[in-house]
Amino acid sequence: MENIALVTPLEPYNPYVSDPVLQRAVEREGASETDRSSLALFGAEVGSEETFSWGADANRYSPELVTHNRFGDRIDEVRYHPAYHQMMNLSVTNGIHSAHYDGSPGDGSYVARTAQMHLVSQIEVGHACPISMTGAVLPALREQPDLASVWEPRIRTRSYDQRLIEPSLKTGNLLGMGLTEKQGGSDVRANTSTAMPVNGGGPGGEYRLTGHKWFTSAPMCDAFLVLAQAPAGISCFLVPRVLDDGSRNSLFLMRLKDKVGNRSNASSELEFTDAAGWLVGEEGRGIQVIIKMVNATRLDVTNWSVALMRQSVSQAAWYLMQREAFGAKLIDKPLMQNVVADLEVETEVGTMMVMRLAGAYERGPIDDHEAAFGRLGLAVAKYWLTKRSSPVVREALECVGGNGYVEESILARLYREVPLNSIWEGAGNVIALDVLRALQRSPDAGEAFVNEIALAAGSDRTLDREIARLRQTLATTVSEADARRLVEQLAHCWGASLCLRYEPAIADAYIRSRLDREWGSEFGSLPSELDLAGLAQRACPVTE
Ligand SMILES: Cc1cc2nc3c(=O)[nH]c(=O)nc-3n(C[C@H](O)[C@H](O)[C@H](O)COP(=O)(O)OP(=O)(O)OC[C@H]3O[C@@H](n4cnc5c(N)ncnc54)[C@H](O)[C@@H]3O)c2cc1C
Known part of the structure; x- marks a missing residue:
């Protein structure tokens, strides 16, 4: 049949080259010439027909929760469409999750990275949730230098490793966060999950967490920063999914949310029973x-x-x-x-x-x-x-x-x-x-x-x-x-x-x-x- 609509798709196009307002803002805010050249290349990559198709497929084929294996053992894994992994790989290899930590304040590296985030999330934004959280964890984690010294190098690689195995064996780690509980997300002081110290606890020390999180996005992350009530009040814990000995931490994915949008990104209901977590900063802070x-x-x-x-x-x-x-x-x-x-x-x-x-x-x-x-x-x-x-x-x-x-x-x-x-x-x-x-x-x-x-x-x-x-x-x-x-x-x-x-x-x-x-x-x-x-x-x- 004759093509009479006479409209072609926008892709392939370059959303960076196409946006002079963004280009001027990026330059004004201090991104280096090298970074700006990289943005033009990145723009071509994200605006390609292939990236657009990954974005569509990652959302059309929503992630699935697999709670048990065929023998009845709990595995609590989320299976994503390959297109989601392509998007994750694109963002991680381009360093959107952490490249700015390679620079120093004022050299424009965070500005350049924010522009990258702006470009990639135009095409597919669901995967940007764990990309954002992974980089954002570091300023909080650095409150506990001994934990940061272990996790930071794993976070800052440019390698996307989707396996759910010991974090130390992976080529790159991703992190998420668990704050919101059933009774509320805005008022997190009302959190009811508890954390009991093991061997006295204290900053960097081990605790056992019991409770739930009502929304935890990107549950295949390697670890989460989680809020829970410790003896001295609401406190922040680093809670890995897989422990150093290769065993799974006691985190259970109960359901995935059936969301209006943001469908490429899995958002889970999480429960934990005596899960191992390590205190970040002081108890009560x-x-x-x-x-x-x-x-x-x-x-x-x-x-x-x-x-x-x-x-x-x-x-x-x-x-x-x-x-x-x-x-x-x-x-x-x-x-x-x-x-x-x-x-x-x-x-x-x-x-x-x-x-x-x-x-x-x-x-x-x-x-x-x-x-x-x-x-x-x-x-x-x-x-x-x-x-x-x-x-x-x-x-x-x-x-x-x-x-x-x-x-x-x-x-x-x-x-x-x-x-x-x-x-x-x-x-x-x-x-x-x-x-x-x-x-x-x-x-x-x-x-x-x-x-x-x-x-x-x-x-x-x-x-x-x-x-x-x-x-x-x-x-x-x-x-x-x-x-x-x-x-x-x-x-x-x-x-x-x-x-x-x-x-x-x-x-x-x-x-x-x-x-x-x-x-x-x-x-x-x-x-x-x-x-x-x-x-x-x-x-x-x-x-x-
Ligand atoms: C797709 C999705 C993914 C999410 N992923 C995560 C995640 O990974 N980790 C996580 O911890 N959370 C996550 N959340 C939870 C999210 O952060 C919360 O939904 C949000 O913080 C709001 O909390 P709430 O839903 O409990 O709403 P409530 O706190 O119950 O608030 C309901 C309404 O009341 C308003 N309100 C609250 N207090 C006041 C006040 N004092 N005065 C006037 N109005 C007020 C709010 O603005 C809101 O409109 C996710 C949510 C969604 C939808």
Whole structure:
């Protein structure tokens, strides 16, 4: 039959070369020329037809739990489709889980790695969960140097080894985390799992853990950081799946979650009975230890949201460049240009925010402003971008019409994936309240954040007005019930400042809609006098 749809797939394309906003942000935040060249090569690899097909297959064929072998012995293993292993291999061999530890703060290696994460998670984000957790474990694990000295070298290899055997015999280890229990994930102090010391316990000492974890993703990881109640209170433990003598630790996978999306990534219900675990840090300081891990995974989760926005808007624009209706390409229709322009503006601001935070996270240990800015900035971005990504992806899907709403389209997968990021690593309200906490407990964070926004002061009257309003608001005590509104205000001012300083071509559209409220409540309602065609053009991927 004749091909009359006249639309070709976006892949193969290079999502790095195609994204000048990302390229500029990566350079600005300090990634070296060598790293930037590698990103261009990596972009070609992740944008290939083969990687796209791995992404689709890893999600179409969900992982399966095998609790017992054929003789009835428990094995508690998860079997994944080969495409999942290909994705894992791609990310591990490229060092996304840990290459930044080979660099030093300020050399741009974490920025480059965050850009890699941004690129690969556009194509398949489920596997990025263990990739993120594995790298994020290290700052927490280093609280216990004797444990870190054993595990860190195993984590930092570039070898993906999927076998469930003694970690020391593997060419590379992956780590996960178990915090959430049935009675709650936000309030982890309410954890009921217990940890009893063996031979007196203490930092680095052995304990026996009994209890459960209601959500533990990537259960084929070699070990987990787990919170449990020790005699002195909630504490953090390193719990391996296989012990040094080759025997399985007493961790039992009860079920895998049947999730809305994120289907390539297995998320398990875990129970443990007298499982061996080793204390990381002091007893009773589990939250302070695990937060070092959560800070890193929160940044990745925020990054994933922007990656999902970027991929969905690129897919939509690519389709509209080819699809005709009523005698013209849809990308040339004024109302469609308004929709794409609006989505693009949101996505570009998200890209700038995430890369700015990657730079702040990397330089935080050597620069007080960066540490203070990152403390508040991460919470603002985690709340705002993980929320904004849902309507962006939904609208992008609609741009593709019925062809977007079928499982063969990557958009269907992105649509099911996207709400997750505003749940895990701190759900929306919890993060909005964290913004209030940061402002109350770390006044330097609020000051650093507003000072950074004010770097664009004087270049736009609306932003100047909003900065003054923000300073007034921050001088008062904001109630819990107003937390979401405050975070929006912070995010919009920050976004406007980034546009004015780095992407002036989108500043007018952003400020008039998001700050001056010349905007409807749906995307595609920017003021029509703007250069909508030019803005929409920015969303169109480059394929050669
Ligand atoms: C696919 C998936 C994978 C996951 N993987 C892992 C994992 O590997 N390891 C792990 O430990 N956890 C994991 N989780 C759990 C996840 O981190 C929790 O779901 C999340 O932290 C929220 O906890 P909860 O589901 O218990 O919700 P609750 O804590 O019950 O919260 C419910 C709602 O109440 C809101 N809320 C909470 N406190 C307040 C308050 N004070 N004021 C106003 N509103 C409030 C929250 O924002 C949320 O919207 C996973 C979850 C999912 C969906």
